[in-house]
Amino acid sequence: MSHILTAPGAPFAVVRAENGSLVYAEGPRTLREFVEPTWTFGDQPFLVAEDRTYTYGEFFAAASALANRFLDTYGLRPGDRAVIAMRNHPEWQIAFWAAQLAGLIAVPLNAWWTEEEFTYALDDCAPRVLLVDGERLPRVSRWAEGRGGRERVRTLVFHHDGEVGAGMERYEELPPPDPAAAPPDVEVRPEDDATISYTSGTTGRPKGAVATHLAQAGAAMNPRFQAAASALGRGQIPGQGPAPITLMTFPFFHVAAFTSLYSAMAVGGTLVLMRKWDARRALELIHEHRVTHYAGVPATALQLLEEATAGNDPLESLTMLATGGAAAPPDLVARLTARYGERIEARNGYGLTETSGGVLANFGADYRRFPASVGRPTPVTELRIADPAGQTLPEGEVGELLLRGQSLVRGYWRDEAASAQAFSRDGWFRTGDLAVVRDDGRVSVVDRIKDMIVRGGENVYCVEVEDVLHAHPDVIDAAVLGVPHPVLGEEVAAVVRVRPGAGTDAGELRAHVGRRLAAFKVPAHVLVQEEPLPRNPTGKILKRELRDPVAEHIRAREE
Structure with a gap:
């Protein structure tokens, strides 16, 4: 039925671009084109938080005012990087869209990163402005005052009542935005870079995807x-x-x-x-x-x-x-x-x-x-x-x-x-x-x-085994990974979180998998626990953090 939506002249019709990729024939070509019409929603609520609500009109006025400040006060130019390091405050969106209205490249960083992780990304993308909340400030201030201070990096701090360093401002102390003010007059082209988003880094150093x-x-x-x-x-x-x-x-x-x-x-x-x-x-x-x-x-x-x-x-x-x-x-x-x-x-x-x-x-x-x-x-x-x-x-x-x-x-x-x-x-x-x-x-x-397990020449897909484990009524979470074996090359292991007091043991879980999957896919080692499995902030299980506990479990069984 989707052909109704994609036929020539339909809202989601496509054409092939010069580089060979398909693109939508209609619709915005830049994020600035996308966000500008939202001011027409006026008094409709956009961002609802515990401490305040922004209507679309208030949001667009605030984003426009900050975009003008980037260019007129901070001296930024289109193409400069603007790092955003905040939890889900409404002002996160104001900061992001202000960067787009000013023609800057927005760089959203993982709010749960440590100072070392922030420093790596900041060195990598070399921003001209940091948009950071009070909780993240201690993790970026050393960089801002060191390398950032030498390269005239400005820092705007949101939701912070304490002291701020040289070259820093509090967002709450800025003049109130003019509801009638327009965003800056800058040219933003479809081929210009809009964002740098860092990969989750579950398998190595994060990379900035542009x-x-x-x-x-x-x-x-x-x-x-x-x-x-x-x-x-x-x-x-x-x-x-x-x-x-x-x-x-x-x-x-x-x-x-x-x-x-x-x-x-x-x-x-x-x-x-x-x-x-x-x-x-x-x-x-x-x-x-x-x-x-x-x-x-x-x-x-x-x-x-x-x-x-x-x-x-x-x-x-x-x-x-x-x-x-x-x-x-x-x-x-x-x-x-x-x-x-x-x-x-x-x-x-x-x-x-x-x-x-x-x-x-x-x-x-x-x-x-x-x-x-x-x-x-x-x-x-x-x-x-x-x-x-x-x-x-x-x-x-x-x-x-x-x-x-x-x-x-x-x-x-x-x-x-x-x-x-x-x-x-x-x-x-x-x-x-x-x-x-x-x-x-x-x-x-x-x-x-990299998660596929090759056991004695047979491919075992971890997701398939995890899905079967999840189907057990006492299982809350499960992760399957390969462990070394001297003859088979790899064996299947699983870490399973069960409901408190369930009493489900490894033998029952292995039998459960054996009723659904071939014998070579049944985990040889099952570590049962009631504690949550380690996940990154986006919900992906960090299997590298499970390898040591699984190895210890295997050694304990063998002793």
Whole structure:
């Protein structure tokens, strides 16, 4: 049915650009073009936090005032980098969009990083301005006063009552924005760089993925297409009905947040923010603000459903539960459907830092029928499955997922070697994920290439074993990894978090897997615990932190 949306002249029609990639024929070409129309939403609430609410009019006035300050007071010029290091304050969005209105390159940094991690990224991107909250200030101030002080880097501090150093200002002390003031008159071109987003660094040093304005404009159109396709699937006319009210639990620095952000901003929707994740507080906010859309990693979505089930909460205002940032266990949509039927639509998908957000999506009836799939690509996203030599594999065979399209980044910041390794000359990006495409175009991601276990010549996909473990009623979380074996090369190991007091042991879990999967896929070693598994701020399990506990568990069994 999506051809209705992509036919020539339709809202999501595509054309092929000179570089070979597909791009949307209509729609914005820069983030400045995308954000400028939002001022027309005026008094509609945009950002709702515990301490205050910004309407669209107030937000745009504040962003315009800060953009003018960047150029007129700080002496910045288009192309300079503006680092944003904050938790999910409403002012995060003001800082980001001020950078776009001024033609700067916004660099969102992970708010949970240590001083050492911040220093690495700051040295790498060499910003001219730091936009930081009081909590992050101690982790960046040494850099700002050292190298930053020598290179005239300005620092603007948000939500901070203490002292600030030389060259620093408090945002709350700036003059109030003029509601009638326009953003600065600067030229922003589609080919200009818009953002540098650092990879999560789960396998090594983070790399700065650089997205142009055209790429981010494509990323802004992608969720709008998915929302329209979802409406058609439900027999509705796209664009009808009230604007969404979204409970935003993704950290703003993560690309998954932008997928929900772009979708809301395009139609005047509202984002309800949380200071920190708490399932009970999330339920309170859903009722208080009549939240219609939930956006978060699968782990928080499952916790929300557990809390709602325990309290017999009908979640009567909720119509959409969207997850991203990490692989969703297949039983998530089953749990949602068992409790709420088809009233609340589940949405899952696939995206990376390098794709500027979600580029595949699975929703509605398809998601309920095929919960292990990440869905189909957006109109401007091409994909193919390749063998190690880069040759395209036929449908149904597992290989590396390669992507090409408008929203992909152009490469890594000042790292030609990494860019050349990840991108082919004709624009195909090597995701590092193993996937398979079915004959109806559905894609299933089976594992990371580096996470695949080769046991005695047999391939074991960690995700497949993790999905089976998640299906056990006592299992809250699970991670599967390979451990060395002198004869087989590798063996399968699992770390499983069970419900408190469940009493489930390793033998029961191994038997559970053995009833569903071949014997060579059954974990030889199972470490059972009630403590949470280590995850990064975007919800991905940090398997490198599990290797030592698993090794100790194996040694203890052998002694």
